[in-house]
Amino acid sequence: AQSVTQLDSHVSVSEGTPVLLRCNYSSSYSPSLFWYVQHPNKGLQLLLKYTSAATLVKGINGFEAEFKKSETSFHLTKPSAHMSDAAEYFCVVSDLASGGSYIPTFGRGTSLIVHP
């Protein structure tokens, strides 16, 4: 069985300061992991993905995430927040579920608030 936990429902930062959005997962096999962003009234956009290659993954808009198997974590970071980063962020795990299906499972989301 697979699951994903986003540890913070809201994260508030000042513009120009680092961003850390936390994600922990549980998986029986070798998961694929993703981060998606959803701006208000917009569709879900893929930020980055981990699919068993390099553990440090670079995505769009300066975001990156590190896969740590020992900690079952896939935290999203950015060195310097911009006002345009304010959005909802979702961590997603996709693993071999029961019945042989790969089903992407979303976390509940973390709302990133950026103050001027």
Add this chain to the structure above:
Amino acid sequence: DTGVSQDPRHKITKRGQNVTFRCDPISEHNRLYWYRQTLGQGPEFLTYFQNEAQLEKSRLLSDRFSAERPKGSFSTLEIQRTEQGDSAMYLCASSLDHSTPQRKGSRTNYGYTFGSGTRLTVV
């Protein structure tokens, strides 16, 4: 190909009516997924197809929900006898996925592309 298209963008219906939503995936993608998203929550998986085969449908919310992908291209999601609790955003996604479940860990997934969704309001 401009991505995943969903139609309509918005649907308002009276309780008890049937509604049908359409999703057109990226043409070369072999997998298609349906999700439901309510306010303040992450998308909730409903069902998915590999080509025309519906491989997982146990997560459909009730027997009022059904989905088809008859030719392995576009898909429809139907909700019969709608209830106010069905009001939500219904999202479709597609992916190109080369998976061999018999060999655990042997898999290539290029990510999931989402449509903009259909917002359903049941009054």
